[in-house]
Amino acid sequence: MLIYGLINSAVLALMALGFNLTFGISGVANFSYGAIYVVAGFVAWGLMEKLHAPHLLADAATIGLAAVFGFYLYKLVLKRIRGLVISEVIATFAVSLVMLELLRYIGFIGFRYSLPVFIDGSVEIFDAFVDIQRLLIIGFGIVVLFALYVFTHYTKMGLAFRGIAQEEHTSLSLGINPDRIAAWSMGIGSGLGAFAAVVILPLGTITVDSGYDVLINALSVCIVGGLGSTFGVIVASFIIGYAQTLTATYISSHYTMIVSLVAILFILAVRPSGLLGRQKELEERV
């Protein structure tokens, strides 16, 4: 239970990190995030299955393409409506609907789309067999977190990211272009979504409907953790991940679906900015 709870938490964290990064930097709630995740899965599948690209090359290309897509989605669509929160949500959700329903329309239906695991097989840990792909997910989660930390603390662009996140107007006075940084945050956020896809999807199959599930999971974790807070995402992933595993073990799998919803309701009632979010901290104190 401890191991599978940890894996569940890592899956949730990976799903939410990209969404959280984009929101934290640009303020854009990217509702096309789930669609990007699913399209990335299909792109990786196409590269491997149809073009016979090696696994890692296909994954790298998919992540790159997703990042480019996110970057230009901001440049071409979101830049013009930035700051208009409702318009941003409508625009990104519309993009999501177009992408997912287009996939369905052109025939990506059925159960045959899946990505191969990185390493096949399972290992025994404390009397429990765990497949290696699930263990890799934990490893990938740690690597991504470390990479994000290095990026935001030791690179020029990463520092600009933090500057925009902390105070956009002051950053502007220091020569940091907020639109450029926001576009990059969309790109990197989308790339992280694609990364999550190529790591998590080998566990099962790629389906259009999972785009909506991923978006809901990402939103749940981010709302509970606090929108824009990376550490909050990690904490929330552990809380929700273990709560789901404990519910499935001691109550029933039937109730796991409401765990994240209950967590959202509780957080919104008690601390609307989330466990570690600062979006409305001042208003909450007042």
Added chain:
Amino acid sequence: MRRSIALFLGVFFLAGFAHQSSAQQYIAVGVPTSLKLIEGYEANKAAQLAVEEINAKGGVKVGKEKRLLRLEALDIRDGEPGVPVSEALLGIEKLILDKKIYAAVVGNFRSEALLAAMDIYSKYKIVNIGTIAMTPKFQEKVLSDKDKYKYSFRQCLDSKYLAGYIQGLMSHIGKQFGFKKVFIATQDVLWAAGTGQLMEKWFKANGWTVVDFERYPTGATDFSPGLMKAKAGGSQVILPIFDMPTSGILVKQWESMKIPALMTGFISPLMGSKGWSTFGSQIEGSINVPFELGNLPVRAYPPATRFYEDYKKRWKEELQSGHGVAPAYDAVYVLAAALEKAGTLDPDKVAAAVEATDMAGAVGRIKYDAGHQLVFGNDPKTSASAAVFQWRKGARVIVYPEAIADDQIQRPAWMK
């Protein structure tokens, strides 16, 4: 000038008449279903294959006239989440009023939509042969007013028959291995949880111990807590009932966690030939129940294999659904035979001819009961039949019913 106008009008009317008579040669058969779900998508293709075969032989002889069939498919989306029943019904009426369909095959996914559609078919006297929705309330509704609902038939198995096959299979496993402990895992949707409940009652009434009954929300991706319960409780059989894409993960985790129990039930993603390439060798040893013959080739029953191969040849790919596809193919043939037998397009007479059907199809012998449900049994020579197969090294080996079985059920390697 007058002559030119007269000539023009003459040609115009002749052309119109010619067009009308050409249109009259066709009998339009509607396929109102969820075309973006795999069962609907492939059932439509199967019906198309039957129409092409019939037309290639000159069509259907209705009285003294040969008539060609034409398929009119419409995506009514009732199998997709959130689509209201009313929208599906509007689609069916659109086919009837705009496309002037004479009959319908395949039909609704959702049972409530099927039950509501029966009234529309009755109102317009449309002979319809459904191949997807599985509620036993269909027969009850037909029997509640036989005259009103005489146009509705069902060509696939219903949930009672499905439960019957699983019960037969469990008895078979009980005899072969002496197993008496089961863990039930179903998707948390009405049909799957309902079948699970039926099975739970049956197990308890037949001396089995039900270790637990877990219902998983649609989209679940981690089944480890349930599998650990199954292992801790000493389950010898795991009965899964799922049609969601992520349910393949259950079988993969069963193998990777080395759960010492037979995985035996209904898991849609593992049904088709591509299940092996999608999920890999981790599904080795799992046992699955396709709902009707013809949805997979059956060595002991050549018509099922013939349909399977013809589908593959026509569409350049093997069918992947376990439900509704071979019945859709048969439904068109049932309709064609009824039209020929009735010798007229009078829907009352054609419905009566469908009711009296007794012919061999891809699914087995085709006969309907009093509630217009296709009769299922264990021998395709005397009734329609389901088949149970076990994945072995990438092949689907039929292990039940005994009349068509190619081999005995084998335990997975880690159970031996």
